[in-house]
Amino acid sequence: MTELSRRHLLAGTALAAAGAAGFALPQVATAAAPQSGQQGPGFYRFKVGDYEVTAVNDGTWYRKLDASFVRNAELPDVQKALEAAFLPTDVVPIPFTTLLINTGSKLVALDTGTGGVLTGMAPQSGTYAANLAAAGIDPKTVDAIYISHFHPDHINGIKGKDGGLFFPNASINVPEPEWAFWMDDGNMSRAPEAAQGSFKNARRVFDDIAGKVQRFAPGKEVEPGIMSIAAHGHTPGHTAFSVHSGNKSFLYIADATNNPWLFVRNPTWQAIFDADGNKAAETRKMLLDRAAADKMLTHGYHWPFPASGYITRTASGYELVPKMWSPTL
Numbered sequence: 515m516t517e518l519s520r521r522h523l524l525a526g527t528a529l530a531a532a533g534a535a536g537f538a539l540p541q542v543a544t545a546a547a548p549q550s551g552q553q554g555p556g557f558y559r560f561k562v563g564d565y566e567v568t569a570v571n572d573g574t575w576y577r578k579l580d581a582s583f584v585r586n587a588e589l590p591d592v593q594k595a596l597e598a599a600f601l602p603t604d605v606v607p608i609p610f611t612t613l614l615i616n617t618g619s620k621l622v623a624l625d626t627g628t629g630g631v632l633t634g635m636a637p638q639s640g641t642y643a644a645n646l647a648a649a650g651i652d653p654k655t656v657d658a659i660y661i662s663h664f665h666p667d668h669i670n671g672i673k674g675k676d677g678g679l680f681f682p683n684a685s686i687n688v689p690e691p692e693w694a695f696w697m698d699d700g701n702m703s704r705a706p707e708a709a710q711g712s713f714k715n716a717r718r719v720f721d722d723i724a725g726k727v728q729r730f731a732p733g734k735e736v737e738p739g740i741m742s743i744a745a746h747g748h749t750p751g752h753t754a755f756s757v758h759s760g761n762k763s764f765l766y767i768a769d770a771t772n773n774p775w776l777f778v779r780n781p782t783w784q785a786i787f788d789a790d791g792n793k794a795a796e797t798r799k800m801l802l803d804r805a806a807a808d809k810m811l812t813h814g815y816h817w818p819f820p821a822s823g824y825i826t827r828t829a830s831g832y833e834l835v836p837k838m839w840s841p842t843l
């Protein structure tokens with residue numbers, strides 16, 4: 515026993531003896547307030563040069579882990595990787611964190627979240643609207659939306675739960691090859707059963723607003739200081755973005771990795787969601803190499819909130835070094 519704890523024990527014994535002898539004990543504050551039972555708001559803000567970035571969380575999908583989740587790894591190896599990250603081994607946490615970039619003259623959303631309509635599959639998703647409000651951002655003030663790819667957790671938030679446009683004044687910009695793939699009826703008819711839902715969902719989101727949708731070819735500057743990067747593989751037109759202001763740069767890799775403790779540490783692993791597994795792995799390596807070489811602050815849509823960090827190389831892959839929360843911008 516340390517000297518400190520012995521003294522505490524002796525003091526405690528003396529107090530107990532005093533109480534037993536009928537002396538008044540000092541008043542001690544107790545936790546009379548009820549427990550909150552709720553998480554705080556999920557938004558986080560930081561600067562990239564003169565630009566202000568707000569990460570807005572849309573909850574987490576706890577997907578049941580089965581042998582199909584990583585196509586080219588054995589289930590026990592995947593479970594070992596989860597265990598090494600202090601995560602459960604029966605589900606994979608897949609958080610959703612979108613970005614808003616305020617350039618000073620424009621407010622730009624990169625991806626839009628689940629629209630609150632995936633709660634059947636992911637009951638702990640759909641927190642975007644509340645978190646956006648907590649961040650003090652009115653959806654009416656968003657000028658432009660840029661989409662990385664057409665999976666439901668990225669495009670559904672274009673519309674509110676009522677089917678109307680959630681960002682009524684924003685231009686809607688999507689990667690041309692993504693539109694070409696998902697909106698093609700031939701591709702839909704040839705797609706496997708498991709992909710039918712995503713094809714139908716893309717039509718639900720885009721059919722009645724098709725005239726408003728602008729398509730861009732990845733590889734160009736889409737807004738001042740915001741570059742689109744062809745990052746195909748996860749889906750045929752999957753697109754990453756980099757943000758540049760002053761001498762600072764920031765990389766948004768969208769779904770080039772899913773949960774980082776699996777796919778940053780093991781970049782050759784192919785997730786069930788990767789349409790072209792080999793190409794997705796090549797793209798993942800290309801983006802993570804760039805993040806490591808340029809020491810860029812990097813954001814993954816499915817990384818732990820606030821979903822930004824730095825990438826270092828390891829013997830077998832990469833490591834995510836999460837960004838530290840900062841009380842100031």
Ligand SMILES: [Zn+2]
Pocket residue numbers: 665667668769815816
């Ligand atoms: Zn996703």
